[in-house]
Amino acid sequence: MNTIRFSLGVFILLFLVSSVDILFDWxxxxxxxxxxxxxxxxGVISLVAFAVLLxxxxxxxxxxxxxxxxxxxxxxxxxxxxxxxxxxxxEFSKIIQAQFQEWQLTQSEKEVAxxxxxGLSLDEIATVRETxxxxxxxxxxxxxxxxxxxxxxxxxxxxxxxxxxx
Numbered sequence: 368m369n370t371i372r373f374s375l376g377v378f379i380l381l382f383l384v385s386s387v388d389i390l391f392d393w394x395x396x397x398x399x400x401x402x403x404x405x406x407x408x409x410g411v412i413s414l415v416a417f418a419v420l421l422x423x424x425x426x427x428x429x430x431x432x433x434x435x436x437x438x439x440x441x442x443x444x445x446x447x448x449x450x451x452x453x454x455x456x457x458e459f460s461k462i463i464q465a466q467f468q469e470w471q472l473t474q475s476e477k478e479v480a481x482x483x484x485x486g487l488s489l490d491e492i493a494t495v496r497e498t499x500x501x502x503x504x505x506x507x508x509x510x511x512x513x514x515x516x517x518x519x520x521x522x523x524x525x526x527x528x529x530x531x532x533x
Contacts, residue, residue: 379417463481489507507519
């Protein structure tokens with residue numbers, strides 16, 4: 368924006384200097400001649416350039432204000448969507464925990480179930496929980512029995528099936 372202001376100032380200065388020079392030449396040379404016509408032409412060109420630059424600057428400012436308003440509205444919509452998403456995630460987490468309670472899972476089985484829902488392998492779960500894979504495999508088997516499901520895919524389907532749009 369400072370560059371535009373500087374340019375506008377330069378064009379105004381050029382026009383003023385050109386106008387003063389024309390006045391001095393007119394009075395000193397005794398009227399209109401080719402030199403004065405060239406200077407008048409240059410003055411008009413600088414005035415037109417000033418007008419174009421000013422117009423472009425104003426249009427650019429309006430465009431920036433519009434973009435800023437759009438960005439502000441988009442940010443508000445995003446904030447609202449994030450708030451709704453956080454609320455839904457909290458509610459979904461409560462539903463999962465309530466179902467774990469209904470299945471009467473132990474704390475270890477709940478942890479394994481959550482990690483299975485997140486897509487971790489039995490080996491990865493063992494690493495995260497700092498236990499043996501055999502222990503994780505047994506805990507997974509116990510939670511499948513308590514839930515009445517046959518495996519990881521049914522566990523995931525149990526919670527996510529209703530979320531999918533047909």
